[in-house]
Amino acid sequence: MVLGIPLAKFIPEAFKAFSKPIVNVLKKNVTKSPFWKDTVFIPMAKYYNKQSVRTRLWTQGIRRTKEQIEKSSQMSEEAAIELGAEIVANTxxxxxxxxxxxxxxxxxxxxxxxxxxxEENILQRIEKNQLELHRKVLELGLDLQKQDTKIRELNRKVLSLPQYGTLPQQHEKTNISKSVEAF
Known part of the structure; x- marks a missing residue:
């Protein structure tokens, strides 16, 4: 930001320096062309000068007639060309x-x-990812419910077995006796 302030002052000055040769070329070429000199530059400069004088007198509170303003706003052709070139360059x-x-x-x-x-694309991707994650969480919830159901079913089967509640040694004896009888 510190660099911005000097640049803000430098740019207009540099622009004026670059436009100065343009003004000089305009001044030289205006005298060669009677069309530009008589129809653009001189009338524009005289009108500007007249309005400037009128405004200055009005701001100072001095009342003058039109003839007095006309007389005090007269300028030479050379000064009008120079002022006209300045106005065109400034424009x-x-x-x-x-x-x-x-x-x-x-x-x-x-x-x-x-x-x-x-930012909108990022938000859309985030929302899409959020929906995908929500869908996955729901799927995991369904899988969890299925596994819970299977676990309960297996618990019921285990509880319904006739050997449930007997000691492990008794299981071994019954398993051994059953295997002996099978021979």
């Missing part, structure tokens, strides 16, 4: 900055959208 700078902000916002929105999609 382009503003547009480029605005496009950069919009591009950054779209990139940020796309990365945020990807992040949300990734």
């Amino acid at each position: 382009f700078t503003f547009i480029i900055g605005l496009l950069a902000i919009l591009m950054q916002q779209s990139i940020s929105a796309a990365t945020e959208r990807k992040k949300v999609e990734a």
